[in-house]
Amino acid sequence: SYELTQPPSVSVSPGQTASITCSGDRLWDKYASWYQQKPGQPPVLVIYQDKKRPSGIPERFSGSTSGNTATLTISETHPMDEADYYCQGWDSSTDVVFGGGTKLTVL
Amino acid sequence: QLQLQESGPGLVKPSETLSLTCTVSGDSISSHSYYWGWVRQPPGKGLEWIASVYYSGTTYYNPSLKSRLTTSVDTSKNQLSLKLRFVTAADTALYYCARGSGYRFDFWGQGTLVTVSS
Numbered sequence: 370s371y372e373l374t375q376p377p378s379v380s381v382s383p384g385q386t387a388s389i390t391c392s393g394d395r396l397w398d399k400y401a402s403w404y405q406q407k408p409g410q411p412p413v414l415v416i417y418q419d420k421k422r423p424s425g426i427p428e429r430f431s432g433s434t435s436g437n438t439a440t441l442t443i444s445e446t447h448p449m450d451e452a453d454y455y456c457q458g459w460d461s462s463t464d465v466v467f468g469g470g471t472k473l474t475v476l
Numbered sequence: 477q478l479q480l481q482e483s484g485p486g487l488v489k490p491s492e493t494l495s496l497t498c499t500v501s502g503d504s505i506s507s508h509s510y511y512w513g514w515v516r517q518p519p520g521k522g523l524e525w526i527a528s529v530y531y532s533g534t535t536y537y538n539p540s541l542k543s544r545l546t547t548s549v550d551t552s553k554n555q556l557s558l559k560l561r562f563v564t565a566a567d568t569a570l571y572y573c574a575r576g577s578g579y580r581f582d583f584w585g586q587g588t589l590v591t592v593s594s
Binding site: 370399400402404406411412413414417418423455457458459463464465466467468469470 | 513515522523524525528536538539572578579580581582583584585586587
């Protein structure tokens with residue numbers, strides 16, 4: 370089965386840049402998406418197709434994929450960006466796959 | 477304005493069948509532009525994809541759940557439904573309904589918590 374691996378946690382200081390990685394075999398071919406989930410709320414799509422940003426998502430959020438790693442980058446990190454972040458890919462054999470999630474702490 | 481509202485029993489006994497409904501408003505469940513998905517999240521844990529459902533009836537299931545899953549679409553009520561048989565405590569989770577577009581889920585419901593316990 371296909372798997373996506375994320376670091377359990379990432380810490381960043383306010384105003385700095387946070388990078389969250391997601392690793393998986395041939396991820397460059399899996400149309401990576403990223404979701405933000407705050408406590409008690411459903412996930413919100415913040416990046417799709419590796420680097421596209423849905424309307425309403427700040428430009429501070431960006432995505433990239435190279436080889437087997439997708440990266441979500443949050444520039445000028447705000448305290449409100451503190452949340453769990455999940456990557457998601459699509460594989461022809463298993464359809465949708467989520468990474469295990471990364472808790473972003475802004476301190 | 478798109479709204480997805482999940483509904484379910486809240487509590488299900490082990491070995492019984494979990495039945496959930498997602499009511500879609502603000503969009504047609506028969507839209508050719510979208511499909512619909514189920515995703516669950518055990519308390520304190522990550523997201524697990526359950527199924528993707530197209531109005532045409534085409535479905536894609538998580539291989540680990542496939543043998544216990546049934547999904548359906550009721551276009552007259554603009555609803556989708558999920559049935560998961562022979563539940564155990566491991567099926568305790570917040571169950572989300574989401575709209576799919578391309579290779580992502582672009583809008584999610586608030587979720588409904590299902591607890592499996594005797």
